[in-house]
Amino acid sequence: MPELRKDPVVDRWVIFASGRSLRPSDFASASEAENGERPPCPFCYGNEEHTPPELLAYRDRGTTPNGVGWRTRVVPNKFPALRVEGVLERRGEGIYDRMNGVGAHEVIVESPQHDKELSELPVEDVERVLTAYRERMTDLKNDLRLRYILLFKNHGERAGASLAHGHSQLIATPIIPQVITEELEGSRRHFELKERCVFCDMIDHELRGRKRLVLENDRYLSIEPFAPRAPFETWILPKRHVSAFEEAEPGEYRDLADLLKETLARIRRALNRPHYNYVLHTAPCREPRLDHYHWHMEILPKRNPLAGFEWGSGFYINPTPPEEAAEYLRGLAR
Amino acid sequence: MPELRKDPVVDRWVIFASGRSLRPSDFASASEAENGERPPCPFCYGNEEHTPPELLAYRDRGTTPNGVGWRTRVVPNKFPALRVEGVLERRGEGIYDRMNGVGAHEVIVESPQHDKELSELPVEDVERVLTAYRERMTDLKNDLRLRYILLFKNHGERAGASLAHGHSQLIATPIIPQVITEELEGSRRHFELKERCVFCDMIDHELRGRKRLVLENDRYLSIEPFAPRAPFETWILPKRHVSAFEEAEPGEYRDLADLLKETLARIRRALNRPHYNYVLHTAPCREPRLDHYHWHMEILPKRNPLAGFEWGSGFYINPTPPEEAAEYLRGLAR
Numbered sequence: 001m002p003e004l005r006k007d008p009v010v011d012r013w014v015i016f017a018s019g020r021s022l023r024p025s026d027f028a029s030a031s032e033a034e035n036g037e038r039p040p041c042p043f044c045y046g047n048e049e050h051t052p053p054e055l056l057a058y059r060d061r062g063t064t065p066n067g068v069g070w071r072t073r074v075v076p077n078k079f080p081a082l083r084v085e086g087v088l089e090r091r092g093e094g095i096y097d098r099m100n101g102v103g104a105h106e107v108i109v110e111s112p113q114h115d116k117e118l119s120e121l122p123v124e125d126v127e128r129v130l131t132a133y134r135e136r137m138t139d140l141k142n143d144l145r146l147r148y149i150l151l152f153k154n155h156g157e158r159a160g161a162s163l164a165h166g167h168s169q170l171i172a173t174p175i176i177p178q179v180i181t182e183e184l185e186g187s188r189r190h191f192e193l194k195e196r197c198v199f200c201d202m203i204d205h206e207l208r209g210r211k212r213l214v215l216e217n218d219r220y221l222s223i224e225p226f227a228p229r230a231p232f233e234t235w236i237l238p239k240r241h242v243s244a245f246e247e248a249e250p251g252e253y254r255d256l257a258d259l260l261k262e263t264l265a266r267i268r269r270a271l272n273r274p275h276y277n278y279v280l281h282t283a284p285c286r287e288p289r290l291d292h293y294h295w296h297m298e299i300l301p302k303r304n305p306l307a308g309f310e311w312g313s314g315f316y317i318n319p320t321p322p323e324e325a326a327e328y329l330r331g332l333a334r
Numbered sequence: 335m336p337e338l339r340k341d342p343v344v345d346r347w348v349i350f351a352s353g354r355s356l357r358p359s360d361f362a363s364a365s366e367a368e369n370g371e372r373p374p375c376p377f378c379y380g381n382e383e384h385t386p387p388e389l390l391a392y393r394d395r396g397t398t399p400n401g402v403g404w405r406t407r408v409v410p411n412k413f414p415a416l417r418v419e420g421v422l423e424r425r426g427e428g429i430y431d432r433m434n435g436v437g438a439h440e441v442i443v444e445s446p447q448h449d450k451e452l453s454e455l456p457v458e459d460v461e462r463v464l465t466a467y468r469e470r471m472t473d474l475k476n477d478l479r480l481r482y483i484l485l486f487k488n489h490g491e492r493a494g495a496s497l498a499h500g501h502s503q504l505i506a507t508p509i510i511p512q513v514i515t516e517e518l519e520g521s522r523r524h525f526e527l528k529e530r531c532v533f534c535d536m537i538d539h540e541l542r543g544r545k546r547l548v549l550e551n552d553r554y555l556s557i558e559p560f561a562p563r564a565p566f567e568t569w570i571l572p573k574r575h576v577s578a579f580e581e582a583e584p585g586e587y588r589d590l591a592d593l594l595k596e597t598l599a600r601i602r603r604a605l606n607r608p609h610y611n612y613v614l615h616t617a618p619c620r621e622p623r624l625d626h627y628h629w630h631m632e633i634l635p636k637r638n639p640l641a642g643f644e645w646g647s648g649f650y651i652n653p654t655p656p657e658e659a660a661e662y663l664r665g666l667a668r
Contacts, residue, residue, distance in 0.1 A: 160641025307494025308486030
């Protein structure tokens with residue numbers, strides 16, 4: 001059973017998932033060096049038995065579960081950080097707190113195509129990936145032990161990806177993560193002061209000024225945020241106030257797919273195929289409708305590793321003003 | 335002039351230091367590829383003119399400033415994140431906040447030896463480095479615009495180092511960094527509840543239990559913390575309650591040098607010369623004596639890059655329990 005531990009001073013949780021010390025990538029690098037052979041990709045057609053049984057798959061008619069013929073496929077992570085079995089069982093050790101690592105860890109295999117980055121897929125494929133996100137989030141919200149569902153993507157080694165085949169991941173936690181707690185508190189303070197959502201204010205400001213605007217369509221916009229942590233950090237937000245990603249109308253995912261695809265494609269060209277993460281920031285499971293919180297997606301291209309100053313301060317140093325990055329991205333041809 | 339910007343929702347500051355887009359390392363990788371030549375190391379004897387004039391140097395008798403003959407040398411960073419000139423000038427843009435990037439950014443060249451990692455230097459050299467930290471911190475505290483002095487070390491590329499010659503850095507900021515604010519708040523809450531310093535409680539607990547203890551001497555101890563972010567994260571703390579690093583008695587730095595050197599040496603052997611960061615966590619400039627805060631040093635070996643889950647949650651996943659890491663480090667011969 002994985003274990004969750006909290007730092008006794010700050011709100012930082014660490015997951016001890018000892019099974020993950022045996023991740024395939026740890027051995028892959030060694031065995032590749034020895035014999036040059038790569039293990040078969042568990043996310044490609046024909047290798048479905050290399051993953052745990054599927055939780056969800058959008059399949060061609062007449063195909064059978066855990067065989068070929070799927071378009072997007074969701075499976076449990078073979079080396080999960082958290083596990084669905086068991087009870088939380090909070091307990092102490094002197095000044096320290098720990099609990100069982102109850103949660104869920106799933107992999108969304110975006111398409112059968114091994115080498116395609118998300119922005120290279122047709123828009124209907126991107127829409128299907130987003131729909132899979134929603135379907136899994138909606139299902140997991142029924143488990144009352146879970147407080148938050150974090151949806152993210154690691155693309156490339158420098159972004160922490162251990163497998164090359166395009167995939168996203170989802171980790172559901174029994175605690176609301178600190179990053180989200182801080183956003184909820186910050187946006188609540190703004191609401192108490194102004195009776196307005198700070199993200200709605202931000203959208204209004206960026207659509208008027210347009211200097212940090214990257215792209216927009218009827219329902220969504222992408223911007224370089226005012227204080228980006230790294231060059232070309234880009235956020236996508238719905239224009240309409242919605243707190244939770246899974247509360248969007250089904251038709252809205254097509255517009256989102258379109259904007260996400262084109263935004264990623266431009267970042268890809270600007271930075272010459274960067275490694276990147278994106279993270280869905282959405283409301284906690286039990287509070288899907290908040291006046292002060294607004295779901296959004298944060299895309300973070302990976303350039304340099306974090307250094308001591310960032311670790312020790314929480315400050316970031318960014319050599320590229322977001323206004324210049326936005327202008328550059330706007331200027332690229334569609 | 336660098337600019338400081340705050341995210342409108344969370345307490346995250348970003349430094350826009352456009353001069354740093356021209357860091358030597360950015361060009362080094364390109365020019366090395368072209369002609370295989372490395373630029374001369376600005377921290378080696380004979381290249382003193384490649385740095386700005388020195389702020390402090392411990393020198394052999396009869397040597398002159400900015401020439402050879404120093405043992406430890408402190409210079410302004412040639413590509414500073416923040417600058418000492420100017421006024422803060424806080425200003426807004428709609429919902430956004432910004433100010434001038436007033437501060438200081440200095441480099442502590444630890445010794446003239448290009449290839450020696452800190453733990454390979456004699457203990458008196460390590461003590462001299464620590465004394466240089468203190469002397470610069472004490473001097474900078476006279477500048478009332480500065481609220482915090484962050485002392486850190488990046489060793490190796492994966493830890494963000496752009497130069498190989500052993501060095502530490504110091505960045506003084508006009509704002510107390512979020513990481514420190516959180517520690518101050520967390521330790522204040524503990525003090526309000528218990529009338530005790532949480533770090534003193536931690537030290538007491540670890541010295542009794544000893545399962546996460548790595549090393550100790552009369553004045554200091556090194557431990558694997560209860561919830562380490564990565565395998566072999568190690569903290570060094572003074573046994574006596576002191577809030578600020580620079581408030582230690584001069585004689586205490588010898589014991590600290592001894593423990594730091596031996597702790598780093600064992601991590602170096604355990605992980606086969608890892609890249610690492612260390613960061614000094616100390617009290618803010620204007621509050622050097624706090625009942626609830628206890629200075630310490632956090633050493634963080636670098637293994638994998640941060641992935642989307644860590645970025646999006648503030649959770650960490652660690653495959654190695656600290657009890658196992660501590661046992662391993664204790665077992666290594668001195």
